[in-house]
Amino acid sequence: MNKILWLFFVVVRRDLILAMRRRADVLTTLIFFVMVVSLFPLGVGPEPEMLRKMAPGVLWVSALLASMLSLGRLFSADHLDGTLEQMLLAPQPLSVVVLGKMVAHWMVSGLPLVLMTPVLGLQFDMPLEAVGVLMLSLLLGTPVLSMIGAIGAALTLGLRGGGVLLSLLVLPLCIPVLIFGTGAVGAATSGMGFSSHLSLLGALLVLAVAFTPWVAAQALRISME
Amino acid sequence: MLEVSNLACSRGDHRLFSGLGFALSPGQIMQVQGENGSGKTSLLRTLCGFIQPDEGRIAWEGKDVGELAEAYFSRVLYLGHLNAIKDELSALENLKISAAVSGMELGESAAISALRRMGLKGRERLPVKVLSQGQRRRAALARLLVSDAALWILDEPLAALDVNAVSLIEELFGEHLARQGMVIFTTHQPLLVAGAETICLSLSAP
Amino acid sequence: MFYPLAGKLVPWFAVSSAILFAVGMYLGFFVAPTDATQGEFYRIIYIHVPASILSMFLYLVMAGYAALGLIFNTRLSSMMASALAPTGALFAFIALWTGALWGKPMWGTWWVWDARLTSELILLFLYLGFISLHASIDDPRRADRASALLAIVGSVNVPIIYFSVKWWNTLHQGSTIKFTGTSMQVTMQHAMFTMLAACWLYAVAVVLSRVRSIILERERHTKWVAELPEVAL
Incomplete structure (x- = not known):
């Protein structure tokens, strides 16, 4: 058990160090997120009433797209320089390595989006409470995106046009997260209880933690053949 | 066997x-x-x-x-065509991390002496991307020295x-x-x- | 060997499917009475409902075959899975298309974000994902196994997606539509079942003939394929 935990932390730490050495990649995802969100008012007009209503959906869809953007790198960089093969030979189950990479990916590409949300919420004139719920829902939901996305990233490893294909595979699977995530904010603004949405999101997160590392590990083994 | x-x-x-x-x-x-x-x-x-x-x-x-x-x-220790080292990390970090992934905790001094034996003295802490191809291969092969x-x-x-x-x-x-x-x-x-x-x-x- | 057996079965399924299509169409469009509230337009359900039922069912069958292929490493089941995908996608597309055609006269708009139609759309996306993943991997074994895994993940996800879409739909209260009038007349039921059977047979015929060509393609280097009369030409 200790060895499993230790390997998990080794992988997380390694990926975080690598991300820090390549800060530009992290920033690109964040800037993409901010830009997509800021484009919506330009597209649909500046009426504050409508923007307030659209804000949760816009932020969630943008977060979805931003995380798709960064998922392509999740395994491919390690695949290209051979370090992924070494991880396949780790003396602990591959799912531990995969979970470590998922967590690191979320900390680098999901967490910054959550932290950026309040600023963007202001752009859309969202009430304070709604911003809080939106952040909570993103906090619970973006890890699920990283995890489901990791399956897609593993399946499309090394394929031509893998990035677009990845989105094609993963986006439909992410729909429940999107629905519950935006639903929570909608329920909060209309004065209904939002806890049921968040607990459903939490349930999805638990399910994802339980199953996706194993599935993604299988996918990696298939793709590495 | x-x-x-x-x-x-x-x-x-x-x-x-x-x-x-x-x-x-x-x-x-x-x-x-x-x-x-x-x-x-x-x-x-x-x-x-x-x-x-x-x-x-x-x-x-x-x-x-x-x-x-x-x-x-x-x-098993496997080394393929690819060196399995990260360009952004130094030879020392690479060695320590790959040992850790294969389940071994490697001390700083053991890692440095392995790299020195591979002829990378003075380059242990440089990012691998500034090393030559032969030096990268040496950094990768240093794993042979620390693996069990x-x-x-x-x-x-x-x-x-x-x-x-x-x-x-x-x-x-x-x-x-x-x-x-x-x-x-x-x-x-x-x-x-x-x-x-x-x-x-x-x-x-x- | 599966190949010649499938070859013999295909015409039978094709012919019986064609006959049942003709009968079902006749029953549905000429015999079944006009619906009291929906008029003549409702008759499109004789295509819409079988198509949507089959599109969902075929996805499960496909995932089942894919799982078999992945677990027991049987190549025929993987080939069946990849042969099923285009037919399933076709039915999903037909269901969406007829749904839109039905929607226009009924609710005055081509598309309503109704739970069933939305789920059908997502199902089509899942099919497309499966097909494009399979198509973009060159190595057939990796293609089979990777897309099998995707199909299994998808089929586990389908109930969650369906539930969430339904929930989303009730929350937004935009368009709750009651399908199927209170009671269906007997002729309507007959027509519906005939059409369902016809679609079903059609699917079997098409899938079998597609799996035959996949077998030929995969086994093109083997001796028995070279000796086949249709290839030896």
């Missing part, structure tokens, strides 16, 4: 080899020979468990490798190495065999290990 029997492997429609069998005991070294495209790399990757063989069995100490899984992986794996599977370990480094690798092989280790490797350069006879396995295109 590694036993391979009736192994067959193909890539796409193309059958690389079939009916392949050999056994390797502790203290033995084996060179896989064959032309380009004869399936040397595929064989080594199959032995590592990356590729599922079409037919046949690979057994480690009498048990099927597929069932042993992680218990077998912990006994019994079976080394090395694909072209001598690529990009100079004469001094080649004799160092020969020395390392000798030490490993003296510890009752096993080595399987491919190379297109002459490689002689003192005091051990190299078994040759020829893959010929079917």
Whole structure:
């Protein structure tokens, strides 16, 4: 058990160090997120009433797209320089390595989006409470995106046009997260209880933690053949 | 003890080899020979468990490798064509992390002395991207010095190495065999290990 | 061998499917009475409902075959899975298309974000993902196994997606539509079942003939394929 935990932390730490050495990649995802969100008012007009209503959906869809953007790198960089093969030979189950990479990916590409949300919420004139719920829902939901996305990233490893294909595979699977995530904010603004949405999101997160590392590990083994 | 029997492997429609069998005991070294495209790399990757063989069995100490899984992986050190080192990290960090992934905690001083023996003195803390190809290969091969794996599977370990480094690798092989280790490797350069006879396995295109 | 057997079965399924289509169409469009509330337009359900039922069912069958292929490493089941995908996608597309055609006269708009139609759309996306993943991997074995894994993940996800879409739909209260009038007349039922059977047979015929060509393609280097009369030409 200790060895499993230790390997998990080794992988997380390694990926975080690598991300820090390549800060530009992290920033690109964040800037993409901010830009997509800021484009919506330009597209649909500046009426504050409508923007307030659209804000949760816009932020969630943008977060979805931003995380798709960064998922392509999740395994491919390690695949290209051979370090992924070494991880396949780790003396602990591959799912531990995969979970470590998922967590690191979320900390680098999901967490910054959550932290950026309040600023963007202001752009859309969202009430304070709604911003809080939106952040909570993103906090619970973006890890699920990283995890489901990791399956897609593993399946499309090394394929031509893998990035677009990845989105094609993963986006439909992410729909429940999107629905519950935006639903929570909608329920909060209309004065209904939002806890049921968040607990459903939490349930999805638990399910994802339980199953996706194993599935993604299988996918990696298939793709590495 | 590694036993391979009736192994067959193909890539796409193309059958690389079939009916392949050999056994390797502790203290033995084996060179896989064959032309380009004869399936040397595929064989080594199959032995590592990356590729599922079409037919046949690979057994480690009498048990099927597929069932042993992680218990077998912990006994194997694999170095492929790719160096498996990260350009952004220094040689020292690379060595420590790859040791950690293979389940070993490696101290700073042990790592530095391994890199020095590989001839990377003074370059331990430079990012790998500023090193030359040969130096990168040396940084990758430093794993041989710190690993406790019994079976080394090395694909072209001598690529990009100079004469001094080649004799160092020969020395390392000798030490490993003296510890009752096993080595399987491919190379297109002459490689002689003192005091051990190299078994040759020829893959010929079917 | 499966290949010649499938070859013999295909015409039978094709012919019986064609007959049942003709009968079902006749029953549905000429015999079944006009619906009291929906008029003549409702008749499109004789295509819409079987197509949507089959599109969902075929996905499960496909995932089942894919799982078999992945677990037991049987190549025929993987080939069946990849042969099923285009037919399933076609039915999903037909269901969406007829749904839109039905929607226009009924609710005055081509598309309503109704739970069933939305789920059908997502199902089509899942099919497309499966097909494009399979198509973009060159190595047939990796293609089979990777897309099998995707199909299994998808089929586990389908209930979650369906539930969430339904929930989303009730929350937004935009368009709750009651399908199927209170009671269906007997002729309507007959027509519906005939059409369902016809679609079903059509799917079997098409999938079998597609799997035959996949077998030929995969086994093109083997001796028995070279000896086949249709290939030896």
